[in-house]
Amino acid sequence: MSAYRRRVIDDELDEVFPALAAISLDGPKGVGKTATASRRAATVVALDRPEQIEEFSADPTLVERAPKPLVIDEWQRLPQTWDLVRRAVDRDSSGGQFLLAGSAAPVSSPTHSGAGRITRLRMRPLALAERIEHTPTVSLRALLEGDASVTGETDWTLPDYVREIVSSGFPGIRNLPARARRLALDGYVTRVVERDMVEQGYRVRAPAALRAWLRAYAGATSSTASYTSILDAATVGDSDKPSKPTTIAYRDVLSQLWLLDPVEAWRPFGVDLGRVSKASKHHLADPALAARLMDLDESALLAIRAHEMIGPQQGAALGRLFEGLVTLSMQTYVQSAEARLSHFRDQKGTHEIDLIAERGQRVLAMEVKLAATVSDADVRHLKWLRERMGDRLVDAIVVTTGNRAYRRSDGVAVVPFALLGP
Structure with a gap:
């Protein structure tokens, strides 16, 4: 496996993630969202794995109980994740808690936009x-x-x-x-x-x-x-x-x-x-x-x-x-x-x-x-x-x-x- 190559967005995350409770990294498959987010993670939940979707669905309190920072990869596969994170931020807005990595907009939209709770950053192929x-x-x-x-x-x-x-x-x-x-x-x-x-x-x-x-x-x-x-x-x-x-x-x-x-x-x-x-x-x-x-x-x-x-x-x-x-x-x-x-x-x-x-x-x-x-x-x-x-x-x-x-x-x-x- 090749060594991680630092991205421009790493500088952005270093600047804002300590102050923001939740950030969504949006971009197409394969641009490196998971690798970048995981470097900051204490816990990674990969929702492209059926067993993790099942576990997360059965116990939504994992959002708050899991060691932070928590990376939720391919979150759009379980759209209610967005609202779980939003509500967790409502209860505790301290910075550096959640990174959501998504390679598509969810088919069924979250019930709330996340405005004021979840900040979105676009991640693209390498500049x-x-x-x-x-x-x-x-x-x-x-x-x-x-x-x-x-x-x-x-x-x-x-x-x-x-x-x-x-x-x-x-x-x-x-x-x-x-x-x-x-x-x-x-x-x-x-x-x-x-x-x-x-x-x-x-x-x-x-x-x-x-x-x-x-x-x-x-x-x-x-x-x-x-x-x-x-x-x-x-x-x-x-x-x-x-x-x-x-x-x-x-x-x-x-x-x-x-x-x-x-x-x-x-x-x-x-x-x-x-x-x-x-x-x-x-x-x-x-x-x-x-x-x-x-x-x-x-x-x-x-x-x-x-x-x-x-x-x-x-x-x-x-x-x-x-x-x-x-x-x-x-x-x-x-x-x-x-x-x-x-x-x-x-x-x-x-x-x-x-x-x-x-x-x-x-x-x-x-x-x-x-x-x-x-x-x-x-x-x-x-x-x-x-x-x-x-x-x-x-x-x-x-x-x-x-x-x-x-x-x-x-x-x-x-x-x-x-x-x-x-």
Whole structure:
């Protein structure tokens, strides 16, 4: 068994768990929730084991009697667990008592939201900074706080990022040999289609149709493609298409399994940026799943950059999947910085910013470029946004595949992705 690799969320837990009585770690299967939670546990109850479900059901007082901290793994398999923990916190709100790890929303919802008693943290596949050995030299949190320092060099080049796209951020998959990793990713999708969706109360009547829809959704990575266009791409040549309610059910159940991780559209406050698109950008939980669903490995991504993708955003598969890898990492980094991640696009598509990190009145704008160099054309949308936002835009950066972090004469920062961390 490999040694535990510290995660960004460990810093969050170290900071808040001693003060909070109960925290729910939400995320798809295989991201490492159990390993992270168990490192803080005096007791672990694994509800993916029938005998522990039976024991826990027969004696709910275990919630309060068990030595703390108590980790309840796959708690959604016994939804009343949520209310048992909530009531225990009502009686004793001292910090550091409960960690709930869940890989799906419960089929039957708890009777109470848990607001004020149970705090939720999202856990995702490994961000890039959690995968590499060297320490990033540019901090997203520092940039949000107005630190203009942008320095550092890396020897990472495009093939390194392509390797990370296909390697996966699931800890149990990424270090497998290439063929075994592809089989593991295939198995992950098969489990979702044949087992996990059924456990969520949804019977998949046409598994091939769902797989085709997932492949089309993968093709919409980093885009605001409509769900109609995704369905059309999934059913080319089919006269008998799934109904709209069926595809909505796909989306809803896959979201309950934390397999879809869209980036919401930015709703700017206090600044007029024209008519703003409200469509979210599509992302699967891990860009390696998207690459595998499209049958794209390292050599294919490097050789066939013009693989057809879906949606109004420009870019071939490699560029869109690279943005997916950046987005996965930024989701982790902004959560650590107590910020929110979104994207901006006006309705005409005239102006577009790949990613927006926002905390309070502070806004950091990011463009993602699959290139080692940055031209004036690459920063035109960032400069447009700065003209309209003034000091509220604390910084603007372009995330690249280059080797050196620096700041351009126009003030825009250029940061190789391998140098950017929480």
